Amino acid sequence: MRVTPPIAPLPARDAQPALPQKLRADLTAAAFSVSTLTALWGDDAERALHRNQRVPAIRRLDEQAVTPASTLARLFVLGLDVPREQxxxxxxxxxxxxxxxxxxxSAAGDSIRPLKDLRPYSFVDADGAGSWWIVSDLGELSRPGPLDEDHVLGVGGASMTLAGLMLQARVDRVLDLGTGCGIQALHAARHAKHVVATDISDAALTTARLNADLNAVTNIEFRHGSLYEPVAGERFDRIVSNPPFVITPRRPGVPAYEYRDGGLVGDEIVRTVIVGSADHLVPGGTVQMLANWEYRAGETGSDRVARWLHDNAADALDSWVIEREVQSPEEYAETWIRDGGTREGTEKFNALYGAWLDDFAERGVRQVGFGYVFLRRRDASSGPVWNRHERLLSAPxxxxxxxxxxxxxxxxxxxAQARLSDDDLAASTLVVAGDVTQEQHHWPGSDDPTAIIVRQGGGFGRSIPVDTALAALVGACDGDLSVGAITAALAQLLEVDERALRAQLLPRVREFVDDGILSFALPQKPDRQR
Known part of the structure; x- marks a missing residue:
């Protein structure tokens, strides 16, 4: 997915559509699955593979009899040449x-050489457990040197993160913007009647379509083109995107990898996707995407994203932006140069490093933030405008x-809570989520806690410091007493003014409802003032 090339016809579908079906039959017969591979080489070798080290897996396979599954693992996962008869x-x-x-x-005499990576992939979503086989280009594990610029990436950490973030309610139409190997389109197809998957890369679209055919997924339509060009004038219930957001210097000698470089300067590709989504969502439609944003002199990443959302087109969007990581220019450059397969310490690595740092310095970039973006096109049922930006650097x-x-x-x-007045919220009964725990820390010998922390076991795994009153309110939310009744009792117990305590606690109650720490025990009354 890039910005500059013109739209071209989609590559022709395989001349023999039965071939993916035949491959599926062979993979099924070989029981070529995640559990099979883990059993073949063990947990330690599996962890080594995640570190791009294949020697432990090779050694374990060498100790075992040859089976169809082990042959396929050698060939397509480990990237090894395999004898023809196997x-x-x-x-x-x-x-x-x-x-x-x-x-x-490809075949060369009695030896067969892999040209693609092909491996099993398993997952769990709201519909239960599932599994697919995913084709992509060979990665660093099995090929030396830098990647080709039209490299088609397989399923990595970012892919699994976005798949996990995807809303799973049933909808009619989903757009997968920049589909790559097609993994997000496959996930979306489980919850949508029709998925449109786009990409600027012919290689990516060919691979994604093969993956759909291989896994017998028939409700995905593939289109060639840049950004929203292939869906001009169309609207969707949901847009998902892992766009090519990697900030890449626009300089000679710097590779422009199609899977990660959108061809624009800095974080402009992210701004373009966010702002453009407003014109391609139905009322109430949503966006889930991965993104990064620059911190420039005098402007934080939060300020920058907020400014994009005040664009005339994007002003109709509610937003929830979650920052998961912040890197210095140096860390960012090292991460993405290594990602392209260029080894540290080489002349090429040093030249690319300098190009990245020069680019950041010229544009006044001090840091780069990375995270998740949730957007919703506002409609009559959405309630008050919602723009939220938070930093959550701990693990979910x-x-x-x-x-x-x-x-x-x-x-x-x-x-639900945003539609309630403070009086209606105070009249509501709440329950604390079952995954929430509370910790108290004391100085030795002291009866009074020095810190109280509410911890969330699911969700984003938040750890939230609270004071005595809020901790007591959360602990008392068992669906019996209303928030107002609990507040009144606490005011008496703490010997403070009830009105002042209520003004202090209700905003935090709203936050805890938003975060899933508290939930409504009963249907809410509508705000009588609205």
């Missing part, structure tokens, strides 16, 4: 010629079905 046994339906036609391998809590379920619950809870 591949013939592992792919009896597709055959070597069929695999070569799909671009998966336990969310088996993904953070998207938690986000959807938080958005619904926010809408």
């Amino acid at each position: 591949v013939e046994r592992a792919l009896p339906t597709l055959g070597i010629d069929g695999a070569a036609e799909l671009g998966l391998m 809590g336990q969310n088996e079905a993904g953070l998207g379920v938690h986000i959807a619950a938080c958005v619904a809870a926010h809408d």
Whole structure:
């Protein structure tokens, strides 16, 4: 997905559509799954693979008898050449010629060389457990040197993060902007009648379409083009995007990887996706995306994103921006130069490092923030305008079905509490979430706590310092007494003014409802003043 090239026709579908079906049959017969691979080489080797080290896995496979699953693992996961007769046994339906036609391998005499990465992928969402096989280009694990600029990335940490963030309510139409290998489109297809997946890269679209065919997913339409060009005039219930947001110097000699570089200066690609989404959402439609943003002299990342959201087009959007990491220019440059496969200490690495630092210095960039963006096109039922920016640098809590379920619950809870006046909120009964715990810290010998912390086991795993009154209110929210009644009792106990205590606690109650720490025990009354 890039900005500058013109739209071109989508590459023709495979001349033999039965080939992905034949491959699927062979992978199924071989029980080529995540659990099978882990059993083959063990947990320690699996962890080494996540560090891009394949030697432990190779050694474990060398100790075992050859099976179709181990042959496929050597070939497509570890990137090793494999004897022809072993591949013939592992792919009896597709055959070597069929695999070569799909671009998966090449034959040289009695040796078969992999041309693609092909591995199992498993997940859990609101519909339960699922699994697919995902094709992508060979990565650093099995190929030396820098990546090609049209490299098609497989499923990585960012892909799994966005998949987990995706809302999972049923909708009609979803747009996957910059589909890459198609992993987000596959996830979206589980919750949508129709998915449109776009990309500027021919290689990415060909790979994504192969992955859809391989996994028998039929409700995805693939379109070639940049950003919103392929869907001009169309609107969607949901947009998901892991856009090519990596800030890349626009200088000679700096590779422009299609999977991560949108072709614009700085964080402009993120601004373009955010602002443009307003014209492609139905009322109430949402965006879930990954992004990064620059901190420039005199402007924080939060200020910058807020300014984008006040653009004329984006002013119709509610927003929830969660910053998960902040890097210095040096850290950012090192991360993405390594990501492209250029080794540290080489002349090429040092030249790229200098180009990145020069680019940041010229534009006054002091830091780069990375995180998640949730947007919603406002409609009559949305309630008050909602713009929230928070920094959560700790690890998320336990969310088996993904953070998207938690986000959807938080958005619904926010809408419910935002429509209530303070009087109606005080009249409501709340319950504390089952994953919430409370810690108290004391100086030795002291009866009074020096710190009280409310911890969230799921969701975003927040750890929130609270005072005695708020801690007591949260602890008393069991669905029996109203917030107002609890506040009145606390005012008597603490010997403070009830009105002042209520004014202090109600804003924090709203925050805790938004965060999923507290929830309504009963249906809420509408705000009588609205």
